[in-house]
Amino acid sequence: MTTPSPSAYSSSGPLAPSLDRAAFLLDFDGTLVDIAPTPDSVQVEPGLIDTLLRLRDLCGGALAIVTGRPIAQIDHFLPGIPTAVAGEHGLTLRRSPDGAEEPVSASPIPTAWQQQAEALVSQFPDTALERKKAGLVLHYRGNPAAETPFRTAIETWLSGQDIFEIHPSKMAWEIRLAGIHKGNAVEALMAQAPFAGRIPVFVGDDVTDMDGVRAAKAMGGYGYLIPDDFRTAHDFRAWLAQLGENA
Structure with a gap:
């Protein structure tokens, strides 16, 4: 394991190595x-x-x-x-x-999940669907009441498969490829x-x-x-x- 070098700046914040390293x-x-x-x-x-x-x-x-x-x-x-x-x-x-x-090299999100996610977001004002290459995120910052329904829906979609996982984020639930x-x-x-x-x-x-x-x-x-x-x-x-x- 590398030993961290002396701090370049530490008087008013966490340590950091010298910038040349x-x-x-x-x-x-x-x-x-x-x-x-x-x-x-x-x-x-x-x-x-x-x-x-x-x-x-x-x-x-x-x-x-x-x-x-x-x-x-x-x-x-x-x-x-x-x-x-x-x-x-x-x-x-x-x-x-x-x-x-x-x-x-990744499995795309099933079309059915994307369609269901769109329908789900439409039921909860001030929420958002974020699409990714091999995943999606349901944001509920604008409507915290959607937290549990969003999670329940994702868990239902993911049931019985091991390619995708659910991950919590700040006021959001994300579907992501397992192991990423x-x-x-x-x-x-x-x-x-x-x-x-x-x-x-x-x-x-x-x-x-x-x-x-x-x-x-x-x-x-x-x-x-x-x-x-x-x-x-x-x-x-x-x-x-x-x-x-x-x-």
Whole structure:
């Protein structure tokens, strides 16, 4: 196991390795941006683009977004910034900005489930269906009364099969391929340049990020969660900006 290097910035936040040795693997929703009522309505905070660009340059390009979203959505919100993106919890992977998205070999969500999900969301105002390449998410942030009906429906769909799993998220239920998680994504990214040989720093905010936290720590790096290690996502972003300013 690699021994973490001395902290580059620790006086007002968690430890981080010196930037010439660090690799940053960051969640998007609830971490780099605040949670919004719907996935499409998130806002990129002023100054975040500059922070990420500076950090990317200082750590030799070893900056990745590890997200539950499809890669195309990260390109929309953070165009040209991350060196690499792991989308849909690691189901899809792009290792460089000009690289191709690695092919996905996955079973698609059954059409019947998608149709039933559409019908279910239509019954509950202020809820949303998010489609993915090999999964879907039912969001109930705008209508907490939908939490139990959504879970019950998903459990019914998944009964008797072992290809897909149900995963809780913040005010949402997700159907995802079994065995796909952010820990795998962290390991895959850290295996190749410009990440290989560096000390991983993974930051997230949700139960779906725990696999990424564990993977980073297992490699001798750092794994942090909001609100356990940073009180809010804004506090994390301020810490991230300070890292670059103090370099």
